Amino acid sequence: MKKAVPTTLRSALAPFHLCVLLASQQALGQETTPRADKHYIGLMATAINHRTIGSAAERAWGSAATLVVGGHITDLFHAELRAGGGYKDAEVPNSDLTLAVDYFASWYIGMHYPLGKYANIYGQFGFSYIHGEAILENPDADRNVFYRNFGEEFPDSSFSASWVAGLDFEVMEDTFLVFEGGKLFEDTGSEVNSFQFSGGLRYEF
Numbered sequence: 028m029k030k031a032v033p034t035t036l037r038s039a040l041a042p043f044h045l046c047v048l049l050a051s052q053q054a055l056g057q058e059t060t061p062r063a064d065k066h067y068i069g070l071m072a073t074a075i076n077h078r079t080i081g082s083a084a085e086r087a088w089g090s091a092a093t094l095v096v097g098g099h100i101t102d103l104f105h106a107e108l109r110a111g112g113g114y115k116d117a118e119v120p121n122s123d124l125t126l127a128v129d130y131f132a133s134w135y136i137g138m139h140y141p142l143g144k145y146a147n148i149y150g151q152f153g154f155s156y157i158h159g160e161a162i163l164e165n166p167d168a169d170r171n172v173f174y175r176n177f178g179e180e181f182p183d184s185s186f187s188a189s190w191v192a193g194l195d196f197e198v199m200e201d202t203f204l205v206f207e208g209g210k211l212f213e214d215t216g217s218e219v220n221s222f223q224f225s226g227g228l229r230y231e232f
Contacts, residue, residue, distance in 0.1 A: 062102050062231075065201075069095035071227030075211060077117050077126055078220045081173035089117035089128060093225060103140065107151070109133040113159070123164040124174045126181055126219070131157040131211065133189055145197040149207075155189040157182055157212050157221075176217070183216025191223070201231045 075089040092114060097107025113128040137151025161181035163174055193207025204226075211223040 062099050064099070065231045066098040067095070067107075067229050067231040068097075069205060069227055069229035071095065071205065071207075071225040073111060073223050073225040075113070075117065075128055076222045076224065077119075078222065080119055080124070080126070080219050081177075081217075083121075083173045085119050085121065087117035087119045087126060089113055089126065090115035091128060091131070093227070095229065097135075104136070104138050105149075105151075106136045107134075109135070116162075119174070122171050122174055123166075123168065124171065124177065125162040126159065127162065128157060128159040128181075128221075131155055133211075135189070135191065137191070139195075142194075147195050147203075148193070149195070150190070150192045152188070152190045155187055155212050156185055157187070158185065161217075178216075181217070182212060182214030182219065182221075184214055187212035187214070189223075193225075195229065203229045203231070205229050 071093045073091040073093045075091055077087045077089070078084075080087060090113065091111045093109055093111040095107055095109050097105055099105045110130070110132050111128075112130045116125050116127040118125050133153055133155040135151040135153035137149055139147045139149035141147050159181045160179055161174075161177040162179075163171060163177055165171060166175050189209065189211055191207050191209035193205060193209075195203040195205045198204050205228065206226050208224045209222065211221045213220050
């Protein structure tokens with residue numbers, strides 16, 4: 028009788044032990060992938076702010092869409108490529124000048140730092156190639172006197188140093204809401220400084 032009780036108890040607990048074993052194996056099989064082994068892709072809407080346009084130092088806004096593809100080098104460092112295309116040209120106030128960024132491509136290397144479990148701040152530095160055009164109508168008008176030295180190709184210098192600082196929030200598993208701002212390029216010919224402000228989604232895999 029004394030031996031029957033432990034045997035009966037073990038028999039009753041056997042299904043429980045089996046469930047615990049299967050759950051443990053499943054948990055081991057679903058370990059999260061280290062961030063250093065992940066890549067990512069993102070799509071953002073970008074506002075381009077052109078500053079110090081001509082001697083009048085006017086500002087103008089254009090819009091673009093940006094595709095981001097990158098990978099994590101370590102848990103803190105990443106590298107990425109970007110390609111963007113403009114869909115709204117920048118019309119310079121008080122003039123007949125329009126600045127168009129047809130497309131651009133950027134390369135960055137950066138560092139991100141976690142803020143708790145679901146958010147990160149990041150900064151990155153790199154280089155950008157920009158292609159566009161400057162369209163000046165009625166060049167003889169007095170309101171366009173500061174812009175007559177703009178050539179049709181904009182910017183004059185296609186390559187420029189770029190930087191970005193941003194913040195992301197994980198809204199779903201491996202999916203982040205991104206907000207960022209930084210410098211896209213500086214044209215050494217026209218001395219126009221163009222900044223980028225973007226928002227969108229990034230998915231890590």
